[in-house]
Amino acid sequence: MTNRRFRLDFWSAVSLILLCTFLLFLVYPIGGLLKEAFFKDGAFTMDAFAQFFSKKHYYGTIGHSTLIGVSVTALSLLLGIPFSYFYSFYELTGKKLIFVLCLLCTMSAPFIGAYAWILLMGNSGLLTGLLRAVGITGVSIYGFGGVVLVQVLKLFPLVVIYMNGAFRDIDNSLLEAAESMGCKGIERFKRIIMGLTMPTILAAALLVFMRSFADFGTPVLIGRGYTTFPVLIYNEYLGENGADFHFAAAVSVIAVLVTAAIFLAQKAASNRFKFTINSLHPVAPKKPGKVAGILMNVYCYALLAVALLPQLYIINMSFRNYTNSILKPGYSLVNYQKAIEKNLFRALGNTLVISIAALAIILVIAVLISYLVVRRSNFINNLIDTISMMPYIMPGAVIGISLVIAFSGKPFSLTGTLTIMIIALVIRRMPFTSRSATAAMMKIPISTEEAALSLGAPRAEAFTRITVPMMSSGIISGAVLSFVSIITEMSSGVILYKNSTMTLTIGTYTCITSGIYGVAAVFATVTTVLTVLCLILPLSEDLQIGRFQCLISALFIFLSSVQCGRRVLHYPYSILTGALCTV
Amino acid sequence: MSVAINISHGVKKYGDTTVIPDLSLSVKNGEFFTLLGPSGCGKTTLLRMIAGFNSIEGGTFKFNDTVINDMDPGKRGIGMVFQNYAIFPNMTVRKNVEFGLKYKNFPKDKVREEADKFLRLVHVDQFADRMPERLSGGQQQRVALARALVIRPDVLLMDEPLSNLDAKLRVEMRTVIRQIQREVGITTIYVTHDQEEAMAISDRIAVMNKGVINHCGTPINIYLRPANQFVATFIGKSNILRGQLSESGGKALLTFGNGYTAPIATVRPEEIRRREVNVSVRPEEFVIRPAGAETREGIEAVVQDSVFLGSNTHYFVELSGGEKAEIIQETDIDSIIAPGSKVSLSVNMKKINLFDSETENSIMKGVINRTDEQDPGR
Numbered sequence: 001m002t003n004r005r006f007r008l009d010f011w012s013a014v015s016l017i018l019l020c021t022f023l024l025f026l027v028y029p030i031g032g033l034l035k036e037a038f039f040k041d042g043a044f045t046m047d048a049f050a051q052f053f054s055k056k057h058y059y060g061t062i063g064h065s066t067l068i069g070v071s072v073t074a075l076s077l078l079l080g081i082p083f084s085y086f087y088s089f090y091e092l093t094g095k096k097l098i099f100v101l102c103l104l105c106t107m108s109a110p111f112i113g114a115y116a117w118i119l120l121m122g123n124s125g126l127l128t129g130l131l132r133a134v135g136i137t138g139v140s141i142y143g144f145g146g147v148v149l150v151q152v153l154k155l156f157p158l159v160v161i162y163m164n165g166a167f168r169d170i171d172n173s174l175l176e177a178a179e180s181m182g183c184k185g186i187e188r189f190k191r192i193i194m195g196l197t198m199p200t201i202l203a204a205a206l207l208v209f210m211r212s213f214a215d216f217g218t219p220v221l222i223g224r225g226y227t228t229f230p231v232l233i234y235n236e237y238l239g240e241n242g243a244d245f246h247f248a249a250a251v252s253v254i255a256v257l258v259t260a261a262i263f264l265a266q267k268a269a270s271n272r273f274k275f276t277i278n279s280l281h282p283v284a285p286k287k288p289g290k291v292a293g294i295l296m297n298v299y300c301y302a303l304l305a306v307a308l309l310p311q312l313y314i315i316n317m318s319f320r321n322y323t324n325s326i327l328k329p330g331y332s333l334v335n336y337q338k339a340i341e342k343n344l345f346r347a348l349g350n351t352l353v354i355s356i357a358a359l360a361i362i363l364v365i366a367v368l369i370s371y372l373v374v375r376r377s378n379f380i381n382n383l384i385d386t387i388s389m390m391p392y393i394m395p396g397a398v399i400g401i402s403l404v405i406a407f408s409g410k411p412f413s414l415t416g417t418l419t420i421m422i423i424a425l426v427i428r429r430m431p432f433t434s435r436s437a438t439a440a441m442m443k444i445p446i447s448t449e450e451a452a453l454s455l456g457a458p459r460a461e462a463f464t465r466i467t468v469p470m471m472s473s474g475i476i477s478g479a480v481l482s483f484v485s486i487i488t489e490m491s492s493g494v495i496l497y498k499n500s501t502m503t504l505t506i507g508t509y510t511c512i513t514s515g516i517y518g519v520a521a522v523f524a525t526v527t528t529v530l531t532v533l534c535l536i537l538p539l540s541e542d543l544q545i546g547r548f549q550c551l552i553s554a555l556f557i558f559l560s561s562v563q564c565g566r567r568v569l570h571y572p573y574s575i576l577t578g579a580l581c582t583v
Numbered sequence: 584m585s586v587a588i589n590i591s592h593g594v595k596k597y598g599d600t601t602v603i604p605d606l607s608l609s610v611k612n613g614e615f616f617t618l619l620g621p622s623g624c625g626k627t628t629l630l631r632m633i634a635g636f637n638s639i640e641g642g643t644f645k646f647n648d649t650v651i652n653d654m655d656p657g658k659r660g661i662g663m664v665f666q667n668y669a670i671f672p673n674m675t676v677r678k679n680v681e682f683g684l685k686y687k688n689f690p691k692d693k694v695r696e697e698a699d700k701f702l703r704l705v706h707v708d709q710f711a712d713r714m715p716e717r718l719s720g721g722q723q724q725r726v727a728l729a730r731a732l733v734i735r736p737d738v739l740l741m742d743e744p745l746s747n748l749d750a751k752l753r754v755e756m757r758t759v760i761r762q763i764q765r766e767v768g769i770t771t772i773y774v775t776h777d778q779e780e781a782m783a784i785s786d787r788i789a790v791m792n793k794g795v796i797n798h799c800g801t802p803i804n805i806y807l808r809p810a811n812q813f814v815a816t817f818i819g820k821s822n823i824l825r826g827q828l829s830e831s832g833g834k835a836l837l838t839f840g841n842g843y844t845a846p847i848a849t850v851r852p853e854e855i856r857r858r859e860v861n862v863s864v865r866p867e868e869f870v871i872r873p874a875g876a877e878t879r880e881g882i883e884a885v886v887q888d889s890v891f892l893g894s895n896t897h898y899f900v901e902l903s904g905g906e907k908a909e910i911i912q913e914t915d916i917d918s919i920i921a922p923g924s925k926v927s928l929s930v931n932m933k934k935i936n937l938f939d940s941e942t943e944n945s946i947m948k949g950v951i952n953r954t955d956e957q958d959p960g961r
Contacts, residue, residue: 447669450636455683455734456657469673
């Protein structure tokens with residue numbers, strides 16, 4: 001906009017501060033990572049890469065991760081697209097409930113699902129026991145299949161939420177036009193609906209792949225021999241002969257190359273589908289036929305049940321009597337007592353401090369970036385935008401490693417502090433929030449701000465009094481989702497934490513790995529309850545249900561699952577175990 | 584306090600593209616001045632340079648004797664009304680109007696009173712405590728006007744303020760704007776692409792094309808004696824016909840395509856010589872006579888189509904030379920000429936305009952085209 005000589009006004013100052021911040025906390029660590037990967041004792045070497053490709057144990061991990069990513073993406077699309085089609089085009093029972101459940105599924109902590117499935121189908125799991133009782137053995141959650149199952153159940157609702165938006169943007173007259181030319185049913189779905197939503201399908205696919213590829217919690221818990229690369233990075237970092245940064249850095253570089261390649265491929269593919277729809281007449285949901293309606297409802301609710309019930313089962317298990325990893329009959333609060341001894345409250349406090357601080361920083365920076373990009377597009381601001389997007393293709397473990405490398409020694413000793421965990425999360429979540437902030441900013445006409453300027457408001461004040469309030473509705477739901485995903489974050493934290501900075505998710509993980517399953521269930525329960533509260537309370541207005549009702553229903557879900565666990569699960573289970581014992 | 588605006592040799596560039604090459608303009612104190620032109624002609628760019636939202640790459644912009652080239656928009660003493668109203672959606676109507684007073688060091692206890700006064704002036708006082716989204720477009724525009732005026736600006740800038748309203752409301756609002764501007768007596772620069780609106784509202788108009796002012800003058804002069812062919816065709820409707828000018832005893836004669844010749848007294852003496860000209864004839868400047876009546880000389884034409892519009896009837900005719908023209912006639916009882924009829928046309932020689940066929944500039948007497956201050960002549 002300006003051809004004027006560079007003047008240091010408010011916004012140029014913001015640009016410079018942001019640029020320096022990103023250079024320090026993002027570019028510098030990535031530089032450190034590259035240096036660590038390619039240099040040993042000050043000399044250039046490719047030996048870490050040679051080592052990586054010399055053993056199947058190493059290079060296999062990238063293959064494993066990629067295979068899991070591709071399978072999970074394909075299955076999530078296969079399950080999610082029909083689900084979302086039913087949801088968007090037909091009147092199903094309890095639509096809002098379905099939407100909330102989808103949100104809960106996809107926002108739950110990544111590895112809690114995995115842990116739930118261990119409790120159900122692990123070596124001493126509920127279902128394993130049941131199956132054994134009827135003579136079926138050899139079914140196990142561990143390995144490739146288990147990882148894919150758990151991840152698909154967590155990620156398919158993401159496809160549903162994405163596709164629902166795309167389906168709602170389809171103009172009904174396009175469908176009617178197709179129908180008037182004799183294109184109906186499955187044919188119409190394939191040729192018109194799929195075609196129109198292809199950009200969204202590709203975007204959802206990329207997101208699912210990135211999440212699945214970079215997931216640490218699920219494979220580390222149930223992967224067993226099927227090692228993926230985040231697990232490898234973690235193991236190398238925590239290696240028995242001390243941390244091998246050199247090798248971990250090299251693995252990280254290779255992982256980022258893979259994600260970058262996938263990212264570019266997706267971009268190239270979606271460039272072929274560039275068009276805009278003017279949706280004047282959105283499709284109104286139809287009443288399905290009787291049988292079809294029942295089938296659709298069953299499909300949706302059954303999928304959600306499979307995805308969510310295991311997590312509720314954890315809540316039940318948190319009240320069971322445990323002696324370390326041995327399950328004892330009866331219910332009590334003994335796990336909670338032990339959890340409190342294991343610093344449950346400190347973990348909860350840490351989680352809240354980290355999440356609130358990270359979210360606040362993210363929001364401020366994202367809003368500033370969106371302003372600079374939309375209103376003050378120039379080389380430096382576009383550079384800031386590009387840099388801030390880089391973490392999109394960086395798995396959490398890679399960010400964790402780079403930060404450890406960059407900030408473990410002088411001049412910036414930050415390892416083991418809450419600060420570095422906050423930094424990691426800010427970096428991780430920035431791309432998502434800054435995208436939604438930019439979208440919100442683009443919808444605000446520049447004239448509103450100019451009106452404020454013309455009335456004498458200083459630039460900073462025009463921004464805070466006019467622009468930010470106008471954006472807020474656009475970024476609030478994004479902020480809620482960011483907040484929840486910060487709470488449930490694990491992959492970078494597990495590398496950066498130490499005992500005093502432990503969070504709820506890391507607490508769960510350490511309890512599982514040290515075999516105190518009851519306490520782990522408590523940590524997982526608290527995480528889940530916190531997630532549910534954080535999701536439902538702020539979104540209640542969007543969902544047009546009262547806040548109070550939400551609180552009640554959240555409590556109800558919590559309590560009823562406990563009750564359910566007692567009455568429904570406990571008795572058959574104890575009868576069954578009793579029967580097995582007598583046999 | 585209102586000011587005079589003086590722009591000398593203003594330049595606007597975006598990178599290497601020059602949008603306004605060299606523009607000079609004076610607007611009198613208290614004048615209602617309109618920038619008129621097709622979209623992309625640079626009128627909004629110029630307005631935003633005056634407002635301070637666009638940088639100025641050359642020349643001087645002055646409010647009275649103060650150079651404002653690098654002044655912040657908030658310090659220029661402007662009130663601006665935007666095309667999309669730009670009402671702050673997060674504030675009530677009253678808060679919108681009070682917004683600017685906060686930055687003008689207005690005594691705090693008088694703020695509300697002052698805002699109410701201006702809300703009454705634009706007749707939206709009954710909505711003062713509503714949120715803007717519950718107001719109609721016309722009401723929002725009134726609020727925008729009150730918000731711009733309440734800070735007692737030196738200059739009122741309006742950027743196509745009526746283009747988002749429906750036709751009827753547009754007519755109503757332009758009267759409101761004109762009235763209030765007279766009442767407040769504030770120098771106003773108004774941007775529009777609607778020539779009828781510009782005519783109705785302005786003291787003076789600058790017709791712009793490609794960043795250059797083609798004609799700056801009163802609405803009457805611009806319509807009757809356009810400075811060039813672009814202005815003639817942009818303001819109102821003009822049929823451009825080929826013609827030949829010749830001289831006979833110091834008097835000018837105009838010959839149309841098919842040989843019809845008539846004397847013309849309105850050409851500037853120094854332009855009278857044998858030359859090709861473009862003849863601009865407005866649709867109402869034709870006179871139709873049925874062919875074969877008492878055949879006097881005229882341009883022969885065939886009526887191709889007619890559109891009856893109540894008080895007027897439009898005819899689309901093909902002249903004998905192959906040129907097409909549109910004619911407007913007052914509707915008479917039983918007078919509509921059927922398509923296919925042959926007619927003979929003459930023109931009102933006092934009203935038509937001639938342009939040099941190469942430069943397309945007017946060669947007529949009475950063109951008043953001055954960008955410096957002058958008496959509006961109203």
